[in-house]
Amino acid sequence: MITEIAWKNIWRNKSRSLIVITAVTIGVFAGIFSMAAINSSVQQRLDAAVHEELSHIQVNNKDFRSSGDIQDTIQGADSLMTLIEKTKGVKAATGRIILMGIASTSAKSEGVEIIGVDPVKEQQIFTLPEKLVPGTGSYFKSETKYNMAYMGETLARDLNIIRFILTGDALAKLRNEKVPELVITRLQSLKDQRFISEKAFAKAFEVLLSPSQNKKYGLKIKEAAWSFREGSKVILSFLDVNNVQTSAVFRITGIFRTNNDMFESVSLFVPGEELRRLTGLREGTYHRIIVELNSDDLTGEVTSKLRESMPGLEVLSWKEIQPDLALMADFMEQIYGIFMAIILAALAFGIVNTMLMAVLERTREIGMLAAIGMNRRKIFTMIMLESVFLSLVGGVSGMAVSLAAIAATAKHGINLVKYSEGMEAFGYSAHLYPSVDIKFFLITAVLIVITGIISSVYPARKALKLNPVEAIRGE
Amino acid sequence: MKVVEINDVHKIYHDTEVEVRAINGVTLSFEKGEFTVIVGPSGSGKTTLLNLIGGLDQPTNGEILVAGHRLSELRPSELIDFRMEHVGFVFQSYNLIPVLTASENVGFIMSLQKWPKEKRIARTNELLGSVGLSDRGNSRPSQLSGGQQQRVAVARALATRPEFILADEPTANLDSKSAEALLDIMEKLNRDEEMTFIFSTHDAKVMKRARRIITLEDGKVVSDETRTEN
Ligand SMILES: Nc1ncnc2c1ncn2[C@@H]1O[C@H](COP(=O)(O)OP(=O)(O)OP(=O)(O)O)[C@@H](O)[C@H]1O
Ligand SMILES: [Mg+2]
Numbered sequence: 001m002i003t004e005i006a007w008k009n010i011w012r013n014k015s016r017s018l019i020v021i022t023a024v025t026i027g028v029f030a031g032i033f034s035m036a037a038i039n040s041s042v043q044q045r046l047d048a049a050v051h052e053e054l055s056h057i058q059v060n061n062k063d064f065r066s067s068g069d070i071q072d073t074i075q076g077a078d079s080l081m082t083l084i085e086k087t088k089g090v091k092a093a094t095g096r097i098i099l100m101g102i103a104s105t106s107a108k109s110e111g112v113e114i115i116g117v118d119p120v121k122e123q124q125i126f127t128l129p130e131k132l133v134p135g136t137g138s139y140f141k142s143e144t145k146y147n148m149a150y151m152g153e154t155l156a157r158d159l160n161i162i163r164f165i166l167t168g169d170a171l172a173k174l175r176n177e178k179v180p181e182l183v184i185t186r187l188q189s190l191k192d193q194r195f196i197s198e199k200a201f202a203k204a205f206e207v208l209l210s211p212s213q214n215k216k217y218g219l220k221i222k223e224a225a226w227s228f229r230e231g232s233k234v235i236l237s238f239l240d241v242n243n244v245q246t247s248a249v250f251r252i253t254g255i256f257r258t259n260n261d262m263f264e265s266v267s268l269f270v271p272g273e274e275l276r277r278l279t280g281l282r283e284g285t286y287h288r289i290i291v292e293l294n295s296d297d298l299t300g301e302v303t304s305k306l307r308e309s310m311p312g313l314e315v316l317s318w319k320e321i322q323p324d325l326a327l328m329a330d331f332m333e334q335i336y337g338i339f340m341a342i343i344l345a346a347l348a349f350g351i352v353n354t355m356l357m358a359v360l361e362r363t364r365e366i367g368m369l370a371a372i373g374m375n376r377r378k379i380f381t382m383i384m385l386e387s388v389f390l391s392l393v394g395g396v397s398g399m400a401v402s403l404a405a406i407a408a409t410a411k412h413g414i415n416l417v418k419y420s421e422g423m424e425a426f427g428y429s430a431h432l433y434p435s436v437d438i439k440f441f442l443i444t445a446v447l448i449v450i451t452g453i454i455s456s457v458y459p460a461r462k463a464l465k466l467n468p469v470e471a472i473r474g475e
Numbered sequence: 476m477k478v479v480e481i482n483d484v485h486k487i488y489h490d491t492e493v494e495v496r497a498i499n500g501v502t503l504s505f506e507k508g509e510f511t512v513i514v515g516p517s518g519s520g521k522t523t524l525l526n527l528i529g530g531l532d533q534p535t536n537g538e539i540l541v542a543g544h545r546l547s548e549l550r551p552s553e554l555i556d557f558r559m560e561h562v563g564f565v566f567q568s569y570n571l572i573p574v575l576t577a578s579e580n581v582g583f584i585m586s587l588q589k590w591p592k593e594k595r596i597a598r599t600n601e602l603l604g605s606v607g608l609s610d611r612g613n614s615r616p617s618q619l620s621g622g623q624q625q626r627v628a629v630a631r632a633l634a635t636r637p638e639f640i641l642a643d644e645p646t647a648n649l650d651s652k653s654a655e656a657l658l659d660i661m662e663k664l665n666r667d668e669e670m671t672f673i674f675s676t677h678d679a680k681v682m683k684r685a686r687r688i689i690t691l692e693d694g695k696v697v698s699d700e701t702r703t704e705n
Binding site for chain 1: 683
């Protein structure tokens with residue numbers, strides 16, 4: 001009964017209620033949607049960190065991380081891996097050989113981490129093989145007698161392996177992508193010219209175009225001119241087991257692209273067997289075992305289990321290797337809570353104001369209700385419910401709008417690539433696919449109800465202070 | 476059987492600069508089934524007296540007993556429950572909850588008292604019938620005339636069979652035809668349900684319908700006549 005009256009009361013002054021409801025809707029939408037976008041960025045970063053860079057758990061020789069010494073290998077790694085794979089919650093484990101070294105081309109040299117992997121096993125654990133840039137080769141699939149290396153785009157650029165050439169094909173591609181003929185004509189003068197860096201290329205074409213054309217088509221032009229010759233050579237140098245400097249020519253089997261420039265610029269993958277042959281490391285020796293779990297939620301549990309069963313080794317979860325990422329994940333909810341609290345606090349003022357007007361307008365009616373025997377608790381409840389309904393209607397519509405907006409953008413994402421350089425340097429994707437946990441919606445709903453309740457206290461107390469006699473008498 | 480006993484009651488208002496003796500030593504009692512009107516010039520204390528009897532206000536001095544309850548002993552929250560259980564109110568205006576239909580308004584106090592639904596609906600229909608509004612049960616107050624609204628208010632006041640119904644100038648905002656119709660209904664309910672009515676008025680025509688007329692002047696009872704004919 002009280003509930004029904006409260007619900008009907010909020011529709012007495014439709015326009016006033018709708019204004020408050022709209023404000024709540026916008027506030028909730030702003031909160032959830034921006035959170036969904038940030039959440040997606042963090043989620044993508046976490047996924048990438050775990051599935052491209054770290055895996056869930058790493059097992060190292062105790063000294064290896066500080067020494068980086070080729071001799072600091074894991075004893076009996078093969079049997080350990082079998083043991084690890086039998087542990088509950090573990091999906092797969094594989095060993096890696098890790099060497100600090102230098103990668104050079106005729107143009108440049110870069111310090112790199114040379115990672116010797118088992119390509120078949122790695123594909124079961126990491127998504128990195130899928131990050132291959134189309135048209136640049138494969139993940140260790142080509143049949144050749146050469147040593148092969150899989151490297152990131154950033155490193156390839158740094159080593160001048162990636163070139164920028166506006167070939168006839170590239171210009172045709174631009175035409176296909178609806179770049180105006182005028183722009184293409186202006187680019188003709190650069191046709192088939194080879195640039196060894198993105199900067200030099202950009203400099204060359206930017207003077208030919210107007211600033212707005214640059215802004216609109218710059219990325220497309222760079223993308224079209226991006227070129228790479230499969231089988232390009234890179235020389236890797238490192239120390240072998242006897243601390244003798246060793247060099248070998250590797251050919252690039254493929255180039256991968258992630259959102260993490262830092263990771264891309266130092267990581268270089270080669271088959272473990274090749275490294276073993278070149279360094280003289282014995283069969284079955286590894287520096288690191290990486291472990292993939294069935295679910296990220298098991299990380300803590302399995303880490304401590306493995307740590308217990310392998311006391312001589314260093315067992316680390318991804319959260320321990322990159323504590324900043326773990327913190328980020330843990331802070332998400334708190335950040336969200338604070339964010340929503342600020343938005344809802346602002347809205348609370350609107351609700352208080354509206355409810356106060358509603359109470360003062362209905363002095364006589366509330367006095368009458370008290371006179372005929374509606375007790376204080378019921379009057380308080382009525383006003384409180386009105387306030388909760390106002391905020392809930394706005395909240396639910398805000399959540400509905402958010403859901404619609406998330407659904408609309410989740411598939412193709414929101415592309416911030418234009419403003420992305422800063423983000424990608426830290427490994428955060430500039431392409432956001434908004435997503436929220438259902439938990440966020442529940443938290444939001446609870447926060448909204450709390451806001452409604454808090455906002456009702458002052459107006460409801462005002463209503464209780466009304467003296468029924470005066471309210472009825474009052475002319 | 477006495478439903479109300481008032482013993483040397485005083486009500487003094489201090490909240491203006493001068494003190495106002497709105498009720499100044501009134502002793503009265505009301506029997507079950509009375510149909511009583513309180514008259515007197517404006518400011519003589521009619522509203523104040525009705526409020527005291529109904530437990531809307533507490534006397535400065537003196538005792539009021541209703542259905543065995545000594546009102547001065549009740550705490551404010553108990554007073555609200557006392558009103559819900561024992562007193563029916565009909566005010567001059569603003570009687571009804573605007574967002575509810577006539578039926579829902581009649582059923583309101585029954586809901587507060589948690590009557591079962593079927594019983595509530597049956598009683599509501601019965602009362603809407605006796606106030607001549609059977610076909611207006613689904614109308615909102617704003618869709619009813621002033622007289623019809625007052626009839627709904629009477630039906631609501633009566634619904635849970637309180638000790639008595641207090642009506643402060645129930646006809647003041649009505650034209651004489653509607654006022655007569657309302658009085659007809661009140662008389663009928665007084666007869667059929669043996670409901671005690673105590674109401675105030677300025678209107679001589681209304682006065683004539685009462686069986687007992689109490690006249691107040693300056694907060695004192697100056698006459699109290701019961702008519703035996705009628
Ligand atoms: N809250 C109050 N504070 C001060 N004085 C009051 C208050 N309520 C009523 N009075 C005074 O008490 C006296 C009695 O008022 P009351 O309203 O009972 O008269 P009434 O007989 O109902 O008059 P009317 O016929 O105009 O309705 C009046 O002098 C009035 O001014
Ligand atoms: Mg009066």
